[in-house]
Amino acid sequence: MKFEFPHVEPPPGVSPADWNSSSWQFKNSLKNLEDYQRYYQLTDEERAGFSGQDQIFRVRTTPYYAQLGRGPYGALDPIRKILMPSRAELTPGVQHMLDPLGERKNNPVSRIIHRYPDRVLFLVTDFCSVYCRYCTRKHFTGQDQVFPNAEELETAFKYLQDHKEISEVILSGGDPLTLSNSQLSMVLRRIRKIEHIEIIRIGTRIPVVAPMRIDEELLEIIKRHHPIYMMTHFNHPRELTQLAAQALTRIVDRGIPTFNQMVLLNGVNNHANIVRALSRRLLYLRVKPYYMFQCDPSEGTDHFRTSIEDSENIQRQLWGSLSGLAMPNLSLDIPNGGGKVGLVPDFEQLRSPQRRIYRGWDGVVAEYVNPEPSTIETPVDFRQWE
Ligand code: SF4
Structure with missing residues (x-):
């Protein structure tokens, strides 16, 4: 094995059988201040985050993920920052947006978000295990x-x-893999009956926060409804534990193409070393690093947001030191439902209709001569592929 994936020990008194059972993990999840105090010595900043939790955002984590957050860095631990409320999130933020992606105005019927012509989000649950x-x-x-x-x-x-123009359905939420097998199976079966739907995607954080849920029965259900793509959400290399690596291996062994979407988060993963380590490990496990998102200005998240310059700088540092296969695309969602825009480090030195000059990641400068428009030929068969 090229990389070492850490093992997460259960707390004293929890048997391996319970620890490796997703139903035990869900049943014993941490849901309030008292539960969190059993795992962590909370700081005043963290404790204050619980006082307003009902108004701001619910609190919940699996024991497995909570245990992963008990690293050597105390309250600065990156995993702990992802799962732990804090005083900072009680401040709504400069853009003050409850719905930064403008989903509520692209919501033609309950649970469907239709923003792009050919794709929809289907919010099959609002529940997440973290x-x-x-x-x-x-x-x-x-x-x-x-x-x-x-x-x-x-x-x-x-x-x-x-809506015959829809060719792709993205199951999202909440986390679709928190549904029971029978619920998920029914949803997939019904979607597959619709002739014009070609692709189903499942967006999930379960391989990160409860990888023991990825068992043979679940994968058999998914496999029956191919082509299905899995979109995972690992943010930090430490989230790739032994159990997570085994879960990802089981997923891709079943022929389920898997892509990872991460979010750049201040104090969690906003360093090129961390993104590089995560991306290389994911690629080794046959998971394609796909997006590296700029954090949306959702309410109470200003303390997580990196500046666009910092994010572009991280991507610039990755450019020459990471295989293209492992490179996630830095991207930002335009607030209010404007869609995604790619953020690309600026390599261009000069632009004219006839020529461009670029400086590459290692300083090589060269000219690219633009073809004359009169020499461009449209392929003869393009109408056939409409
Ligand atoms: S980021 Fe995803 S997994 Fe996390 S709480 Fe939001 S919907 Fe749930």
Whole structure:
């Protein structure tokens, strides 16, 4: 094995059988100040974060992820910062946005977000086994809506059926892999009955926060409904534990293409060394690092946000030291539902219609001569591929 993936020991008194059971993990999750105090010696800043939790954002984490957050750095531990409320999140933030992606205005029926013509998000639950403190969807997540009722489900399936332009459905939430196997199986089966849906994606943080949930029964259900793509959400190399590595291996062994989306977070992963280590390990496990998002200005997340310059600087440092296969695309969601824009380090030195001059990552400067528009030929068969 090229990389060492850490083992997360259960706390004293918890048997390996319980520790490795996802139902035990969900049942014994930490949900309030008293639970967190059993795992951590809380600072005043952290304790203050619990006082307003009902108004700001629900608190929850699996014992497994809580144990991972008990690293040697105390309150500065990167995992602990992701899962632990703090006083800083009681401040709404400079942009004060409960719904930074403008999802509520692209919500034609309950649980469906239709922002791009050919794709929709289907919010199959609002429940997450860990409520990440930087969450961008606080307007929906953790609001006790869980699985849609029968009427909401039928309305959502009818919307998908009626809109022939939709070729891709992204199951999101909340976390779709917190659904029971029978609920997930039913949703996938119904979507697969719709002729014009080609691709299903599942966006999940379960391989990070409860990797023991990725068992053979779950993977068999997913495999039955191919093509399905898995979008994981690892933010830090320490999240790639032995159990997480085994879960990812099981997923890709079942022929499920897997991509990772990370969020750049101040004090958590905003250094090129950390992103590089995460990306190389993911690629080794056959998971493609896909997006590196600028943190959205969701309420109470200003303390997590990195400046755009810092983010671009991280990508510039990765450019020459990371294989293109391992390179995540730095990207920002335009507030209010404007869609994604790629942020690319500026390599251009000169631009004219005839020529461009670039300086590469290691300082090599060279000219690229632009072809004359009159020499550009449109492929003869392009109409065939509409
Ligand atoms: S898993 Fe995703 S939806 Fe759930 S709290 Fe974390 S970021 Fe938000």
